[in-house]
Amino acid sequence: MKTVGYAAHDSEKPLEPYHFERRALRDEDVSIEILYCGVCHSDLHTAENDWGWTQYPVVPGHEIVGRVLEVGSGVTKYKVGDNVAVGCMVDSCLSCDQCHHGEEQFCREGMVGTYSGQDRISGELTQGGYSKHIVVREEFVLSVPEGLDLAKCAPILCAGITTYSPLRTWNVGPGSRVGVIGLGGLGHMAIKIAAAMGANVTAISRSDKKKQQVLSYGAKDLLVSSDEAAMQAHANQFDVIINTIPVKHDFTPYIPLLDIDGTQVLVGQVGELAESNSVPLLMGRRRVAGSLIGGIAQTQEILDFCALHNILPEVEMIKMDQINDAFDKLKQGDMASRFVIDMSSLEV
């Protein structure tokens, strides 16, 4: 199938229109017309090859919402016209222990990323959601629950699941004391989701500029990370801290904020961290952990959770040709929301 998207051709150049083919429908495939796609900071890292593993050309985008155009002969879950979504993975072996218990992101053979991954059958490069169409095997297609606004829900597919998954892993519930560092796409969803779980949520930011916004998302307070007196006053006050900072940094200053046995979960920075110090870890049996997106069943769970609790990402809608400006704004880090591309702005 011929389609069009926006691709990066190397780390230096802006994204530009790119005509390419989606694979012919296999028996288990669903062909989707993409309506909306969120803009994740990982898209920007990948376009600019920050992690060193980008394969060009790359069409980014892994917060995909659309409508089923066609289904393969073996598809049972979806029919033409259904509202569906695709997140950060499009395939895995589906037979290892991790796939069997619903953690396809940790597939022993490696999951296939929505973009800059390798198709398990043809070996072709996968291409993401900054495009008109995508073809995905049914097991990796999610259902958009009735009542969830199609134009706004795309960021749940990455920002939502990536923050929901660790909140579940570390048993956040009513009364949990949760901190969220970095109030961008992931951070603002972490606040909304943790608040809906009944947690007391404190936003942790480089300044107080986003305070009014995040209080309206359900945070009880905002702690400015450069304010040493305020950081000290918050010592021992958190059970779980979700750290979404997207650049190389030292996580040590946030550790004393955790209570005994508390956990700081790194979901942001991928790669080398700045030098850290074990003292505050030892003095409180505190932990630092990592977390990677979430499995397919859990991604469906967070979509359903958001529909049930009326949670929607804060969205700034853009046209496809505004993507390079959006990337520039993302680098500045001063939005407590997510850009979403309205794919109707892109002509085939």
Ligand code: NDP
């Ligand atoms: P955003 O750019 O939307 O938000 C990041 C936030 O971090 C900013 O809003 C800002 O918040 C803070 N920040 C930005 N720059 C700095 C800096 N230099 N020092 C300290 N804080 C900073 O990014 P996303 O939320 O989309 O993504 C965050 C990270 O998570 C990215 O690195 C992304 O690749 C990664 N990611 C990881 C996933 C996983 O599975 N683990 C999945 C998806 C994304 P403030 O102004 O409040 O300080």
Ligand code: ZN
């Ligand atoms: Zn993402």
